[in-house]
Every structure is written in C-alpha cells, then in structure tokens.
Amino acid sequence: MTLYDLSRAELSELLAGEPAYRAGQLWEGLYRDHREIDELTTLPKSLRARLSGDERLSPAWSLVIESASDRGATRKWLFEAGDGSRIETVLMRYRERTTVCVSSQAGCAMGCSFCATGQLGFGRHLSCGEIVEQFIRASRWATAEGWGRIGNMVLMGMGEPLANYDNVFRALRRCNDSVGIGARSITVSTVGVVPGIAKMASEPLQVNLAVSLHAANDGLRDHLVPLNRRYPLKVLMAACEDYVEVTRRRISFAWACIGGVNDRPSDAHELAALARPLRAHVNLIPLNPTPGYQVAGSTAETVAYFRDELRDLGVNVTIRNTRGRDVDAACGQLAAGISPGGLTRGKRSSGAPREVAVRARLA
Numbered sequence: 001m002t003l004y005d006l007s008r009a010e011l012s013e014l015l016a017g018e019p020a021y022r023a024g025q026l027w028e029g030l031y032r033d034h035r036e037i038d039e040l041t042t043l044p045k046s047l048r049a050r051l052s053g054d055e056r057l058s059p060a061w062s063l064v065i066e067s068a069s070d071r072g073a074t075r076k077w078l079f080e081a082g083d084g085s086r087i088e089t090v091l092m093r094y095r096e097r098t099t100v101c102v103s104s105q106a107g108c109a110m111g112c113s114f115c116a117t118g119q120l121g122f123g124r125h126l127s128c129g130e131i132v133e134q135f136i137r138a139s140r141w142a143t144a145e146g147w148g149r150i151g152n153m154v155l156m157g158m159g160e161p162l163a164n165y166d167n168v169f170r171a172l173r174r175c176n177d178s179v180g181i182g183a184r185s186i187t188v189s190t191v192g193v194v195p196g197i198a199k200m201a202s203e204p205l206q207v208n209l210a211v212s213l214h215a216a217n218d219g220l221r222d223h224l225v226p227l228n229r230r231y232p233l234k235v236l237m238a239a240c241e242d243y244v245e246v247t248r249r250r251i252s253f254a255w256a257c258i259g260g261v262n263d264r265p266s267d268a269h270e271l272a273a274l275a276r277p278l279r280a281h282v283n284l285i286p287l288n289p290t291p292g293y294q295v296a297g298s299t300a301e302t303v304a305y306f307r308d309e310l311r312d313l314g315v316n317v318t319i320r321n322t323r324g325r326d327v328d329a330a331c332g333q334l335a336a337g338i339s340p341g342g343l344t345r346g347k348r349s350s351g352a353p354r355e356v357a358v359r360a361r362l363a
C-alpha cells in the first residue's frame with residue numbers, strides 16, 4: 001500500500017483528530033495540484049511533518065534513469081518499486097497535445113513475439129496507486145518543464161491492462177474523477193483479452209478501446225500474439241462487435257508493420273475485411289527493433305503503400321509517428337533496457353539510485 005493507493009476515506013482516517021476540511025485539502029493537493037506532502041502549505045507544518053514520516057504515505061516509485069529523445073520531445077523514466085520491480089513510463093510532446101504512456105504490469109505474460117516487454121516475461125500486476133503515480137509524476141514533470149497539462153493518457157506501456165482489470169480501472173476512475181483527465185482522453189490497449197473487452201462494454205467510465213491486432217488470420221496471429229490461441233480472431237471480433245453495439249463507440253486496431261510478414265496486399269485485404277464492418281480505425285506502426293525479434297519493420301514506402309491499399313478498401317487508417325526509437329522508448333521496446341530475468345532487482349536499500357543519463361520513445 002502506497003500513497004496513491006489510499007482511498008479518500010482511508011486518508012481521512014489518517015487525519016483523525018484534525019478538522020474535517022484537512023482531508024479535502026490533502027486530497028486536492030495530491031490529485032488536483034500534483035503536490036508532494038512537503039509542498040502542501042495549506043496544511044500546518046507539524047501535520048506535514050507527521051504525514052511525511054508515515055510509511056503508508058510513501059510514493060511507490062524511485063527514479064532509476066531518466067532519458068530523452070526526439071530533440072527533447074520524448075521523455076522516458078525507468079522506475080523501481082520497493083520490492084525491486086521495474087517499469088517504464090513515457091511522456092510525448094506533440095504540437096497539439098502531450099500524451100503519457102503508462103505501464104499496468106511489471107513485465108507481461110502475453111509473450112508477443114516482437115515485443116521487448118513480452119520477451120522479459122511476467123513480474124507482477126501494478127496496484128491502482130502505482131498506475132496513478134506514473135500519471136501524477138509525469139504531470140509534475142510536464143508542469144515544471146513548461147510542457148503544460150497532460151491531455152491524453154494511454155495504457156500502452158509495459159503489461160496487458162485488461163489482465164489487471166480491477167486495478168487499472170480503479171486507477172482510471174481516480175485519474176478521471178480526482179485528477180481531472182477526461183474519460184475520452186484515456187485509451188486502454190489490449191492484445192485481445194476477450195473477457196476484459198466484455199467487461200469494458202459495461203463500464204460506466206467511457207474510455208477508448210484499442211485492440212492490438214497485428215495479424216488478420218489465425219495462423220499468423222497465433223505466432224505473433226500467442227493469446228490468439230486462446231481467443232482466436234472469430235471470438236475476438238465477436239467481442240469487438242458486441243462492444244461497439246453496446247457502447248456505440250468506435251474502436252481502433254493497432255498494426256505493427258513487419259517487413260514481409262504482415263505488410264503484403266493480401267494482409268491489407270484480410271485486415272480490411274475485419275475493420276470495415278466495425279468501422280474501426282487502423283493505426284499503422286512501423287515495427288521497432290528488439291533484441292529477441294530480428295525481423296525488420298516495414299520500410300516507409302511499404303507502410304505508405306499498405307495504408308493506401310487499406311484506404312482504397314474503405315478503411316480509416318493513419319500511420320503513427322514512432323517516437324524514441326533511439327533510446328528503446330518506442331512501441332514494443334519498453335523494458336528493452338532491462339535484461340530478461342531482470343524484472344526485479346532485489347530489495348532496494350534506502351536512497352534509490354538517481355541517475356539522470358539523458359539518452360530515451362512510442363506514439
């Protein structure tokens with residue numbers, strides 16, 4: 001249990017004996033203003049000192065490495081928890097918006113063949129507070145550096161969000177109702193956890209759903225996304241259809257373009273046959289290199305040709321700008337800096353390493 005795991009009622013309990021309005025000041029200071037306890041000058045100094053010494057109010061993450069790329073427009077943080085679990089968070093600045101990409105698990109059990117996180121294996125689920133804290137810390141940084149307010153949050157970092165459904169949605173509700181990010185500005189990405197998609201259809205919080213498809217026939221998808229063996233395309237597409245019917249919201253399909261593997265005209269035809277009935281938007285992402293998957297991403301010309309082919313077939317499609325490739329912060333590269341088996345580093349003593357080696361990112 002860490003600072004952002006505590007509910008409002010639990011925080012109020014810690015303030016027993018204080019005037020009732022103190023709980024509101026503490027909550028708003030943490031969530032609305034993104035302040036640390038030491039900075040909450042609305043609270044008396046003695047109370048701040050007491051709260052700062054309370055272990056239950058400690059942050060979850062210590063910074064290990066901060067990296068930058070794309071001429072400063074992309075920032076990646078490698079964080080470590082008290083149990084040694086490591087995750088990465090990425091912040092991207094575009095002309096019209098700033099987007100944070102957060103992790104939902106340390107590592108990932110899904111084993112997608114092209115993905116650096118998948119190559120690491122599964123560490124553990126992140127708690128609600130560990131997810132919220134990534135957003136708050138990125139917001140603090142963005143404000144301090146003059147990047148302004150974070151307008152979008154994507155659950156596309158390390159892990160499969162729908163495999164950690166309850167913690168992820170608790171965190172998203174917190175980000176929505178207390179931090180103030182709009183539900184329509186939040187995107188949850190999945191490789192096809194069908195029960196999670198069904199659950200999302202009845203979620204009151206109307207966040208966006210992105211399905212990482214990457215292949216439009218079971219033979220290829222079994223290989224690229226092993227979860228397909230459990231939820232083959234017929235089952236996945238039925239879940240997507242139900243979702244669209246219930247929510248009346250459009251979904252998007254992510255497609256990592258892999259040279260000679262899924263970028264041929266026949267792939268475009270198969271993909272169009274899945275996307276068109278759902279009116280799904282397709283995002284094409286040139287594959288980024290990872291140590292465990294040696295096939296190259298499609299060339300820029302092939303991606304453009306593939307896009308045009310899809311357009312001709314009546315599909316809404318965009319080529320996504322890949323960020324942070326040079327510092328392993330691009331799509332599918334997160335955790336590439338952690339060697340397999342290195343998801344946890346053992347217990348940290350007090351004072352985590354703080355190494356700002358500006359060197360790091362996705363879209």
Ligand code: SF4
Pocket residue numbers: 108109110111112115116117118119157158159160191332
């Ligand atoms: S692509 Fe996503 S679901 Fe697949 S292994 Fe990587 S992090 Fe996990």
